[in-house]
Amino acid sequence: MRGYSFSTVFGRALRGHRRWPPAWRSGEPGRSYDVVVVGGGGHGLATAYYLAKQHGITNVAVLEKGWLGGGNTGRNTQVTRSNYFWPQSAAFFERSLELYEGLSRELNFNVMLSQRGILTLAHSHHEMEALRRWTNAIRINGIDSDVLTPAEIGKLVPLLNLDARFPVHGGFIQRRGGISRHDAVAWGYARAAGTLGVTLVEQCEVTGFEIDHGRVTGVSTNRGSIAADRVCLCVAGHTSVLAAKAGFRVPITSMALQAMVSEPLKPCLDTVVLSPVIHMYVSQSDRGELVIGGGADAYNSYAQRGGVPLLEENLAALIELFPAFSRLKLMRQWAGIVDITPDTTPIMGPTPVGNLYVSGGWGTGGYKAIPAGGETMAHTIAHDAPHPLIADFGLDRFETGALIDEGAASGVSH
């Protein structure tokens, strides 16, 4: 497949942008594969890409029940950062941010990474203390972060009301954090994986597993049975549903995480602003819309729509901090089903079923982990042993008690 470049775009423009070839091709499912990846979101596509690219395993199929990137990958708020507390999380998410920094070149697809900084606010003296501790932990992990005074924050974000009902006592910023284009990440990985020989199958739902003597040998789908030497689940909020079909339980709760966008505005906010305590974060997309999010709804849900009480809470916090936004209209509101673990750290690695791997438990923060998630899962599948970066993320930690209680995982407590 021909790569994108200035000359191809310029040439196509001269011909009126007619007859662009498709970025990737949706394939038909074959009879057997070395690896079947269940779920065609960012993590599934990235896993397939790195299997082909770094391990030479190209007889791979990605099975997606809907369309590629149509689940949480297309529903998240695009935040990319690595400001985590615990060393294991920091090393993993920093690797992900590093990969994001080179991703457009790697995939020959512009993922529009904008490292505009992510600013976390504190609204009381005690919160500021906790935030300083968090900042120090991040710096000890070798990741950039700076404490800011209210005056510095006021200069950085002039529209922010520092003397609101929840006054701004300070904050910290990871300047390398920011946003990128979520659809482009899915499309870029799909295109690059497809070019390397991975089969991408849409409208193909896995309905069960073929298991022989405790090892998975294939999957049954709405489009027939497919044999597979190894199977990897990358299905986010549906991890429990598929795990149940394979005969085991996971420590995951599925909840609706909602987000919304305003009508488009002229540029007014050039960083991501996050308030963990009053449950709100906001950034401005390249199209000018304010992208607003918060915590997950309080109860289990597979409904892909958010409840009104939380929407109201998010918007009340937004308007309190940014009074200038009070007259805006919302254009869209939606929700994705996120897979929350007890310690808000992902679950990656082997499962009780042989040759069946899981990459799940991403909770409210899976988007930023896509490149490293794919890279480490591909390594884990290829070598049948966890990648060193995810050695502590296995299912067994819930039995050994070695939890990684990452309160910083979501950025917003839930």
Added chain:
Amino acid sequence: MLTIPCPFCGDRDEAEFRYGGEAQQEVPPSGASDGAWSDYLFHRDNPKGLMHERWCHSYGCNQWFQVVRDTVTHRVHAVYQVGQPAPIADEIDVGDVDGVAAKSRG
């Protein structure tokens, strides 16, 4: 927005309640294995469809009770008190939208 029928106070808005997660988690006996404790503390069925769950009417009578709710439609199908036997899934009329047992505005 959910309307949850508290067995003591009647229909109330979800904002008055606190969620307690899956019901019927049985505490393992002392001396149980790490696996049994892990199962009790962390692992969940997390069903897509009918789910037995706990709610507390924290801004009302402050009593805990149990609810059968559909996690896809969010419809509340049955409510019962702690200690009472759970309604059997087969006997719940999931098609009954207007009846007393179905109390959700999606």
